[in-house]
Amino acid sequence: MSARAVILRVAALLLLVVFVTAPQLFAFAFAPLAANNAPAIYNQGSLLALTLSHLRIVFLATCASTALAVALGIFVTRPKGREFLPLSRSLVNIGQTFPPIAVLAIAVPLVGFGEKPTFIALFLYGLLPIFENTLAGLTEVSPQTLEAARGMGMNARQRLWQVELPLALPVILAGIRLSVIISLGTATIGSTVAAKGLGEVIIAGLQSNNIAFILQGGLVVALLAVLIHDGLGLTERMAARKLGRFVDETA
């Protein structure tokens, strides 16, 4: 990574941290947008607390989806679960035609308002990309590699943990990244069903017709998403590079 890229990222992160901890410092920039003496900076709660609870729900939901999606992906690629493989491929395709908001909206009448429907929507929708990529990663491991592992005397369990999963890891991580980004967006919409999150700022702005609120909510969510996307991309490249070295050493 070039020095300029590092500086840019650090600056963006600093800007985000300063903005959510001390938004009043930026009041001058948003004041022209707030009409009729409306407050320029969100005043119905702390931006920091909203950011943290937004991140918390995304993190918890992603952990849960990762655990289930990877387990399912492993199951349908084992001999025992092979019968489910064609169907699970179609299900992933069909599932992606569901908009996240539909999942969120249908969860509300079932479990009530608040964090619960948001968590369910994030969890269910987050399964898809991770499951899809786990399948892709595991099925793309070449038969020769598996044959070699078998020849070295590895049993099925060892092959999975020491060969298949490490080789599939970068692809699985890419799925997790996609899932996190979708979840960040869905969690923002979750504020319409009373989940604590950054969407609250945007919704408050829409309801009181205060463009300053809408813009600052939008900017914080956008900056957060771009930084997280970038950071996870970095981990992925590190995993891939590690894999490259690993393969080189054994070659």
Next chain:
Amino acid sequence: MPTLRPTLHLDRLGSVIAGLIGLALFASPFVTYRANRIVSGEGRLLVDALPPAGALITVVVVLGVAFCAALARKPLARLAAASLGLCVIFPAIGISAGFVTPAGNTFARVSPAIGFWLLALAFALLAADALTRLRLGPWGRLGALSVAAGALALLLVSGAWNDLSLMKEYANRAETFWREARQHLWLALGSMLAACLVGLPLGLASHRVPALRAAILNGLGIVQTIPSIALFGILIAPLGFLAANVPLAAALGIRGIGAAPAFIALFLYSLLPVVANTMAGLSQVPADVIEAARGMGLSRRQRLVQIELPLALPVILAGIRIVLVQNLGLATIAALIGGGGFGTFVFQGIGQTAIDLVLLGAIPTVALSFAAAIILDAIIDLTRRGAHDRD
């Protein structure tokens, strides 16, 4: 080797589906009865939700499908069983609504309950698995889609579902429904067309000029990362400023809040898949093919139109498929900023905790995305086949 297979083979997936059917049939309510549209309701088991003869027929058919799922191996047989099951429970839910609603009561609402949804899910899984195993060609898939759409249209037009709460919600706002439907399609398709008009030349340019490539892809990648509602929010500020200060913009209907920011946001989201796939499609055209075309005396323009674009078409269409499915889903969020579309019903429904209103917005959205995905996949297969024929 079929001879080695035991005569009675229990299919794993089929057993799961049969279990699901059993659970739906005996342990979950088939419909929910509510005294009015927003109070919480009470469930009715299938046997209590239909006239005795109807209940008997439904139970027998559904159990038959469960046995087929567990025992039948041929995909065609399983598909037939699943279709039969769907053909029974879909009209049954309509009949049940009429049966459960007390005569003359216009406030009572009957909605499908968990048992119905589980049965529909089980049959749909069975059908999806059978269709996947049949490996239908593009025409076969289009045929299956039109049969399903036709059956659905028949049910809707015949009035078999008119007693269901969902259809009552529709009847109360039929006019709004079609207006929002047009708005939804306009948002999704219009922004897709705009993205094609801009994205194809942009993709071509970045294919020809490598210096542009990284800048364009990185910029569009960042836009893709921004959650939809945040992007809508960011666009509202400049558009509101434009509307307040440029009379022409206001006259064109551009306002800070409304369809304009939604349209622009969907357009921006659509650019990356179109540009990236145009580039990928063009770069995979073999160099020797282009060389041969040059040798035949084709001009640069002719090479592009007659050779490169047709060969890149399947990949470009794959990008358009991503865009269309994504836009149809994202257009629901437009309602949050006053942009209309099916999301209007979803957000109204959330506000009133009226699940049927939510479904009135969500079901058409999902159906449209689903149909769009199948149709475009089929078209992609057909163009791919066409490209191979030319080889």
